[in-house]
Structure formats: structure tokens, C-alpha cells
Amino acid sequence: MDFSFLANNIVELTVTGLALGAIYALVALGYTMVYGVLQLINFAHSEVFMYGTFAVAWVFVFVHGRTPSTQTLGETIGLLLLSLVAAMVVSALIAMLLERVAYRPLLKRKAPRLMALISAIGASFALAELMGLRDRVAGWVGLRDDLDAYVAKARDTYSNPVTIQPQTLFEVGGYGVKDVDVMVILASLFMMLALDQFVRRTRFGRGMRAVAQDPESAALMGVNSTRIIRGTFILGGLMAGAAATLYMVKIGSTRQDAGFILGVKAFTAAVLGGIGNLRGALVGGLLLGVSENYGAALFGTEWKDVVAFVLLILILLVRPSGLLGESLGKARA
């Protein structure tokens, strides 16, 4: 164990860990909201995120072409906002599609929850493979050559042609904090704050909480639960789209199975904070990101997942419902 390394680089490890954790947290919101409303784990949410990452890369390729270049955050801000919109739209559409195809028919027929779980896993594979076979899909509609920049080598890593070069923003304890990390953390905090307020203050949010507490009473009180459920999926998709944009700023590459590991981490973050709890997702995500980095520093990078999951087990042993408890419904208005 290398305590002196951890101590000497604590600022850098914390900041980069928080940045990744903020992305986990945004994706975790999608798991946690759907769970809050339906008591269902939407395992296909990782693909909602993955489609968002491709939307970002495609916007960059469309505007910028495939020639690699390096730019600062300031130079790309316009493109980033554009790709943020694209990613949020694409992710929300995929989430809506999922709800319509993989969930609603089952819920309508009052199928057991296990069926919905299997349906989600199936949808997850189908979406990931569809992305991995996009060259053939383009071939079927006769656009293979026109879309070459977007679909070539469909199973390989697909990169954003623009590398965003982080600039030092300010120094803390000898480490220059990078603007990219600060932007990622602030942007996700802002998104989460906005979502939190939306759920607390709007009529739709009140409906969400009502369905989460007691679907039948909510229906009796005139809440259209189908509309609420669809809206919840869309909200999760919007957050995943934002997460995808931040991920592409930080990492810059994606592929058809990029959602899997990140989805597992985000799901873990949701459970860590208390699944069904919006603020729990934030706490869980940030804690997971930072503890991964600390674990990697102490034991070696190959141990970072072990450290993160041991932490999860320890916390669940002490607090079985997660750090902040499960309570989308109990959130006070």
C-alpha cells in the first residue's frame, strides 16, 4: 500500500475522481428515478447513455470532419452545446422507445417484475448490437458509402476527432486543477439541481412522487400514470444524454459496449446512495468515483473496482437501504 503516493497526490486524485463520479451520478439518476416510480431496474439504461455518446461524436464528425485536431474547451464550447442538445434528444428518444417497446406492453398485462427485467436485458443487448452492426444497417438502406465516416468499423472504438486539451484553471496544493474537470463537475451538479427542483416543484414532479408512493391512489386522484412513467424515462434519458456529453469531453472515445461498465458503475452508485433517491444518486456517484481513484492509488489500478465494490458491500451491511435511504416518494415538497 502506497500511502505516501496517495497523500502527495490527494488533490489530483480527488478532482479527477469527482469528475468521473459526477458522470456516474448523472447516469445513476436514470436508474434511480425508474426504480422509484416502477420498482424496476432498467438495465437497458446503459444503452441510453451509449447512444448519447455516439450522438456527441457524430455531431463533431459532421461539423468538423474526421481529421484529428486538438482544441481547448473554450474553442469547442459552441459545438459542445450543440452536441449536448443532440445527445439529450437521442438519449431521450431511446429511453422513450424502451418504455414503449420493452416495458409498457408488459406493465399493461400486469406481467411479473421479473419479466420486465428480462425484457430490459434483452433490449440492452439488442440496442448494443444494433450499434455494433450499424455498418450493415446502413448497407440495407443503401447508405453505407455515404455514411462511411459514421459507420465504418462499427465494432471498433469510435473517437471524437477533436481532442479537448484541458487548461489549468487554478492551483490547489501544487496541482493545477483542469478546466475540463471543473466544467464536468459543475455541469452535472447543475443538471441534478435542476432535476431535483423539477421533481419537487412542478405538477409533473408531484405526479411522479404520487405514483412512486402509491400508484393506485395516484390513479384515483387523477394522475395519468402512463404519462408519468413515460416522462420519467424521458427525464432519465435527458440526464444520460448530458452524462454522455461530459463523458465524451473527458474520455473522447466510445464503442457499442461502452455503456456496459459505466452502467454497472452508475447502478452501483444508485444503490450506494439509496436507490430511488435522487440526492442519493449524487452522493453515491461522487463517493464511488473518488473511492475508485483512492483505491487505485493505494493498491494499483487493477484493484480499483475491487475497492469500490468492497466499499459498497460494507456500506450496505451497515445501511441496507443505502447512504440516504430509498425515498423518491417520501421526498418532501
Next chain:
Amino acid sequence: MNRSTRMWHLGALAMATSLALAACGSSESDGAASGDNAAADCQEQNLAFLGALTGDAGALGVNMVNGIKLAVEEYNADAECPVGLKEFDSQGSPDKAPALATQIVGDDTIIGLVGPGFSGESLATGKTFFESGVPTISPSATNVTITDQGWTTWHRIIGNDQAQGEADARYLLDTVGATKVFVIDDAQDYSKGLSGVVREGLGDAEVGYDQIQVKQTDMSSVVTKVTSSDADAVFYGGYYTEAGLLAKQLRQAGWEGTFMSGDGSQDPAFVEVAGEAAEGAVLSAPAAPAPEDFAARVEESTGSAAGLYTTQSYDAANIFFAALESGATDAQAINEFIGSYEGEGVSGPISFDDKGDIETSTIYAYMVTGGELDLENPTPIE
């Protein structure tokens, strides 16, 4: 019983006739096919290829088969008895290869095997080939442990990971002039093996070692380790996706040293992932690009360009043909011929040591310059 045997003979005769006819029909344009010489006292003989022709690494297997096809065509053009080629597609998987190896071993017409393509399938099938005495020459399997198994029928025509790792360490110390090297790998067999040899070669110049995971995308903790160790070079054992992400995130953190990796990363996709951060990276490989006239012959014969391992496969097939020309007919004689073979192939001088490793192999350093991986002009590492 008798009756059915007769029927079988008749059937076989009919089939042989129709095959011969079909062969004659198709051989008009292609003098190499077997129909013409079938009348002479030739027995059917085939070379086998075992490796990935489909799947993620399918392109590499196709490169190999193209080399073999060219060798077969050139041999058959003036051979007394023609040789055919039987392809067995393992998809590069150690799980699928053993069943195919059993098929190859059971086929009496097969005189030898070019392959297996990869290290995993080599380890999974080596024993089968050894026990039945089928001589094999792999154009591409580089794992060190394969030739430690005592399989006397197993040969490779390419430098192994030991040779590559030693060369990489020398390159970092002598050519780059690095004094502090940070070594990273992705914990897979190939990667750990290669980085282990490099670490040995570096000795005191190694300032740190870390392992990442396959499919890891955020490298921030490793980057922190590299930058805080003041390393002036990084060696990464692994494949191009993680190598690209690592190179990119190191540059993003402001690190300015030399990035080096092995043949797992020697792919234009490395540059695609790393973007401009790939500039100046050094990627080693135990193979040189195909000579121009050879590449032209491959293109003319197979219609596709020569790629990685095409030269080695061509040379491997030609060693079998040299064995046939020397009069060796059974597996044992061919194997002995290979063991004592010495010659100059397209890929370089070829001779094998007692274990089946190629005796002299050159490792090449490929550079990323001007935004792309220069596959044409590598520097041989002394």
C-alpha cells in the same frame, strides 16, 4: 454387407469422376488446379491453414491465407504433383480450434499446417498436432511459452515476445535515451508477458509499474502515477484501444515523454483513438512490411493487398514445398526437413532452433508521424 460395399465403390467412383470433370472444367483458366495432373501417380495432398478468417481478428487470418494462396499457386505452376489448400476457420478462438485440429489430424491428405494463427489457439492445439506428428509452422503466434512445451512439431517464423520485449527495452534505453520508464500493462497473458520482459531489460531505469483493466476508459489514476514519477518514457503492454486512451490522457495531463507500445497496439486504430496525442509514439512489431514486388504479386494473385503476416505465411508454405521437393513425403521426414531448414524468405532469413523458434528475428519500431502510423518505413531495432 458385400452389396453395400459395392454400392459404396460405385458411388465413390461416380463422385471421383464428377469431381475430376468439375476440376477439369474449372482448370481451363487456372492451370494450377488439380485436374490436369490427376492422371499421373499423384496422391491428393493438401496444406492446411488454421486461424481466424471471420470474427474480430478475421482480417489477420485473411492476410495469412493470401500469402499461402500465392505460394500454392506459384508451386503448382510447375510442380509434378499439385498441392491444395484446406482452410479451417477458428475465429481465433482457443475454444473452437481443438475440434478443427482433430479434423486436420484425421485428414490423411494434409501434409502440414500453416498456423495456428494466434497464441491461445496454438497452446490449445499444440499437443494434438504433436501427438499425431503433423508438422506446423505458425506465421504469427508470438507467446513465449508455446515453444517451452516440448512440441517438436511446432515452429514459428516470427520473433516471439521475449525477443520483442528485449528489443523494446534496448530501444527505450539506447535510442530514446530514457532514464526513467514507467511500465503499464492490461494484465492479459500477452501483455503481462511482454511488459515483464521489458521490465527485466530496463532494470533500474524502471520507475514504476501499474496494471489497468481491459475496457477501462478513465486512466486518471495511472496518469497521476506517471506524472508524479517524473518518467520520461512509458511502455504499455496491451492493445490499441487502451493504448490510445492512455496516450491521449497522458498528453492531456501535460506529460511530454515518449510513449511506446508493442505489436498489440501497432494498428492505425491507435492513432484514431489517441488523435493528435499519438504523434511521436513508437510501436514495435516483429514483422516488416512486405517488399514491393512481393506485395504486387499478392495483389495480382489474390486481388487483395498484402498485410501483416502475409510474408510469414508465404514463407511458411514455401518451406513445406521445399520439403516436398527434397523428396520428403511422410510427416516425420517433413518435420525433420523443417528442423534443419535454412533459407532466405520474403520475411527475412529463416532457420529454427531446437525449440522451434526462429533463430534470427528482427524487431521493427514503427513511428507515428504527421498524424498517421507509418507502416512503410519502420526502423529495425538493433
